[in-house]
Structures are given as C-alpha cells and as structure tokens.
Amino acid sequence: MKYGLILMIGLVTAGLAQGQLLLLGTQELGIEGTIDFDTPGKTALDMNVSYGYFLFDYIEIKGDFSLYDDDFATAVGLLVSGEYNIDLGIELVPFVGGGIGLGRLKYQVYQVTVDEEGEGEVGRIRNKEKNSVLLGVSGGLKYFLAENLALSVALNGRVASEKIFPGKDKMSRTDLSLDWGLRFFF
Numbered sequence: 001m002k003y004g005l006i007l008m009i010g011l012v013t014a015g016l017a018q019g020q021l022l023l024l025g026t027q028e029l030g031i032e033g034t035i036d037f038d039t040p041g042k043t044a045l046d047m048n049v050s051y052g053y054f055l056f057d058y059i060e061i062k063g064d065f066s067l068y069d070d071d072f073a074t075a076v077g078l079l080v081s082g083e084y085n086i087d088l089g090i091e092l093v094p095f096v097g098g099g100i101g102l103g104r105l106k107y108q109v110y111q112v113t114v115d116e117e118g119e120g121e122v123g124r125i126r127n128k129e130k131n132s133v134l135l136g137v138s139g140g141l142k143y144f145l146a147e148n149l150a151l152s153v154a155l156n157g158r159v160a161s162e163k164i165f166p167g168k169d170k171m172s173r174t175d176l177s178l179d180w181g182l183r184f185f186f
Contacts, residue, residue, distance in 0.1 A: 020093060020144050021185035022085050028052040028060060030152065032181030044070035048179065058085040064099065073107035073166045077158075079136055093142040093150070103132045105164035105171075132162040148185045153178065 033047030045067065052062030059082070066077040081099025088094070106129050140154030156177050163171035 023057045026054040030183040032179040042071050075105045077103040091144040097138045099136045101134045103134045103164050105130045130162045132160040132164045135159045150183045152181050152183050
C-alpha cells in the first residue's frame, strides 16, 4: 500500500514537470534541514540555506550557510561551492559538487557531581569556541516537480581542520549527512 501511494504520487507529479531551469543565468535558492527531537542536547536544529548562480549550462557556483543548534552546541558554516548537474532529459537530475569554507563552533562544557547517595548535580564549567577550515563534497538527485521547483536529496561529506562537528558522544573532524530539501529556480 505504501509503495503504491509513492508510485501514484510520482506518476502524478511527473506530468507536472516540464523543463528544468539549469541554464546559464538561472538562479537557485535552496533550503534543507532536519529537526531532531531525540538528541543528547534535547532538540537539535540542523539546516542549510544556499543561493546559486549558473555560470554555464548545468554548472553552478553557490554560497551555503549552515546552522546546527541544540542545548549544548551551536555550529555555523559558510561555504563557497560548485555543482555540476547531469542532464538526463527527464525530471530526475543527478548532481555532484564540492566546496571550501569556514566553520565556527560554540559549545558548553559541563561537570557532573555525584554525592554518596548517588544524587547527581550538573553544573556548567565554561563556554568554548573553535574555528575551522572546511572542505566539502556532495552528490545527489533533484526531482523536478515543476520547471522552477525541485525536491532534492544529497549525501554531504565535510572535513574540518578542527573538531567542530557535534556527535553522539564527542566532537569530530568529519561529518556525513543525508539532507532533504527544496530548490527554487528563477
């Protein structure tokens, strides 16, 4: 039943997509993100906003702003990146890209004190900040719902010069994410 519904939505929306705007002079506004309600820092917001310009047919240069925020850490990143879109002649457009940028992390260090009865108390010790150079690569698919609107899914990998990416138990120099979003073309 679930797969039948997905197939039906795909068939209906396939007729809506006409031609993609991936040619010289086209601009793109993208938004991707996740809200996770079950993290060590309670609720986490992880989002990315991008603006791009097609310098050549199917070749785009863009700027990306990313934000991660939970109760313990806030990370921001700015990247300049390029993206190559592969025209298959259908609504599905694969793409690959890469970029370089800067990242900044602000986080809080806590100390847990436990007494003889096993009662614990958490106290914040200090705030810390780190800055880093970022390198990123991505690959994914855009599915055009209309000439100027596409759903996107991308596998993004980033490497930083410092440990700025929050993880479950510790900070990391690498980050791998699967991001879903919308892209608007004008």
